[in-house]
Amino acid sequence: MSDLGDLYHDMILGHAKAPRNFGKLDPCDASALGHNPLCGDRIGVTLLLSQGRVTDVRFDGSGCAICTASASLMTEGVKGRTRAEIDTVFQRVHDLVTGKGDPEDPELGKLAVFGGVSEFPMRVKCATLPWHTLNAAFDNSNAPVSTE
């Protein structure tokens, strides 16, 4: 059960049960929908931008604990950042959940809790869906993105 404890870290369960920044910004400057057809997770992301920086962000939809916590912690982590900065963070998260990153990397901050995902290859897409959706919002594409 120890690896289950690594995956379902207390912080992940906490964010899954009480997600931060849940809802929709209306009006917003950018938005996108993300969908994981494998498990039916659906995430919507809405953004407010000012001079290239995220001034506010919300997410909604329904997903598993990993997806919901990832979206919640992502929204906390990207406020005030530019797209280039966010790309760097996502790359670090992506490396972390695919077992290529360093869980001790101080740049990850709270996002380091997703380190346990690397032991569960079937769940990597759950953790990355919110980030892909955020990217799609930046691309200002309103076409739904898919993890497949």
Add this chain to the structure above:
Amino acid sequence: MSAALFSPAAPGASPSASPGSPELRAQFPILARKVHKQPLIYLDNAATTQKPQCVIDALTHCYTHWNANVHRGVHLLSQEATEHYEGARKVVAQFIGAALPEEIVFVRGATEGINLVAQTLGRTQLSKGDEVLITGLEHHSNIVPWQMLCAERGATLRVCPITDAGELVPGAFDALLASRTKIAAFSWVSNALGTVNPVAAMCRAAKRAGAITLVDACQAVPHFAVNVQELDCDFLVFSGHKLYAPNGSGVLWGRKALLESMPPWQGGGDMIASVTFEGSTWNHVPHKFEAGTPDYPAVAGMATALQWLQAIGLQRVQAHEAALLAEATERISAIKGVRIIGTAAAKASVLSFVIDGVHPHDIGTILDRKGIAIRAGHHCAQPVMDRLGLAATARASFGVSNTSADIDALVEGIVAVQKLFGA
């Protein structure tokens, strides 16, 4: 030909061991393996079944002793391969009570069988304004081929609605049958909820309305005896891999006169009588629909699987699985915070459920770490999930090898999920 292939007995194993007995479980080599250091508890039979040793042996037997292309050579191996392949057709015909072996068309699986009917009979029978009637319980494989056909022909797809319990709304199917209904296609047993539909009555009603009927029997044939004469449908499809047979084996049964009236589907070798550059003529039924080299090892393995299942006895299988489903339903619905999805009066094999505050995907991951394989998701039946207002469910589905001990493990696993999530 070697008669050994169609012997359902695996060496040293009793073919007619009781469902759930240690002797029968011992025939499934995969049940000896560990998953995450735990004994495998396989409860995903509706997705695919594990294979008994005799079916695995049948594949090896083919490649070891008689592998050659069917219907081709004059050499002995090709003659033996043809005998095995055509022998399997007789086994399948007998298994589902078909009048003639020629009514059995071998396909990759139910999906291919439905597409074949849609693209041959459907294309010739459907005109603008005609209708195809399906139900709200269908797997995507019995929705999308008809959607594609209707879009192409300017026809309309009608859907019989379902209740909150996951049953067809009483009277709705009959009410939706109209003079323009050319085809009615429906599942015998819902793969997502386990609902057993009143298919014989549905076939009678469709026939009265002049519609051609196709029954998706994927989730029926592994669980109880099926007879196409009693059912009185026009087509019936199922996949081998869901009834202990190899992947790549599947069956489309159709009435001979109907099959003969249909144009061929895929063109190629074996489906022709003669070929010139000016034109070709078609082989007779069923070969007209079997273009290219078929998966004859899988087909031979399917014949072995069907004989093995019949030796166990489908009535015993049905009774065993009904007892497991009743026990699991009672014990799991008694757990606070767990809700059974699909509460039809008649169900087979399948138990879909949700746990308050826990996504089914998380249930699937946690149970997997305990060695328990279930399905979590929409079960390729998104409209069923949409109708019930769910993104997904967790689904346990029972087969011949399952036991009460598997239910013990499932119940313990669910309690552990709740504990981990503080649900």
